Amino acid sequence: MPRIAVYPGSFDPLTNGHVDIILRGAKLFDRIIVAVLINAEKKPLFSVEERLAIIRETFKATANVEADQFSGLLIDYARAKQANVIVRGLRAVSDFEYEMQMALMNRHLQPAVETVFMMPAEQYTYVSSRLIKEVVALGGDVTGLVPAGVEARLNRKKRTQK
Numbered sequence: 001m002p003r004i005a006v007y008p009g010s011f012d013p014l015t016n017g018h019v020d021i022i023l024r025g026a027k028l029f030d031r032i033i034v035a036v037l038i039n040a041e042k043k044p045l046f047s048v049e050e051r052l053a054i055i056r057e058t059f060k061a062t063a064n065v066e067a068d069q070f071s072g073l074l075i076d077y078a079r080a081k082q083a084n085v086i087v088r089g090l091r092a093v094s095d096f097e098y099e100m101q102m103a104l105m106n107r108h109l110q111p112a113v114e115t116v117f118m119m120p121a122e123q124y125t126y127v128s129s130r131l132i133k134e135v136v137a138l139g140g141d142v143t144g145l146v147p148a149g150v151e152a153r154l155n156r157k158k159r160t161q162k
């Protein structure tokens with residue numbers, strides 16, 4: 001049976017912390033599907049299409065990384081993709097409670113799918129999409145914290161908003 005993992009999230013935008021987790025997952029699983037949540041309630045900075053394009057461009061050289069979108073229950077999406085694993089990154093203790101609740105709820109809904117947590121490299125433990133957006137909006141430099149394509153798009157958005 002192929003080991004298929006889903007790595008779900010908002011990815012608004014993709015950070016180097018996400019990239020680090022995806023590359024670790026790509027070594028462990030036959031396929032890793034980076035699944036962007038379509039969340040009608042949130043007003044994202046990047047459209048779902050932009051986020052998918054960023055993921056595809058960042059991982060064009062890694063054959064077993066795919067990008068997709070989903071709505072509804074994550075566990076239903078995982079089953080539809082025949083995934084046996086959900087991957088999540090854990091940066092700090094502050095992530096733990098929310099992640100544990102989600103992992104146990106997903107296990108309650110579908111015991112056959114296991115959640116696997118991975119730690120990103122230390123230099124990304126403080127990086128989050130929310131802080132990246134805030135720092136860029138206030139004129140700070142995020143070089144090295146996001147893929148080059150994300151940085152270029154963030155700067156472009158900033159210029160057109162002025």
Ligand code: PNS
Binds near residue numbers: 011037073075102106
């Ligand atoms: O990166 P994020 O925004 O923290 O990711 C959260 C995500 C997408 C993993 C979570 O919101 C999710 O799984 N949403 C889908 C709806 C769902 O399945 N909810 C029940 C979770 S136990």
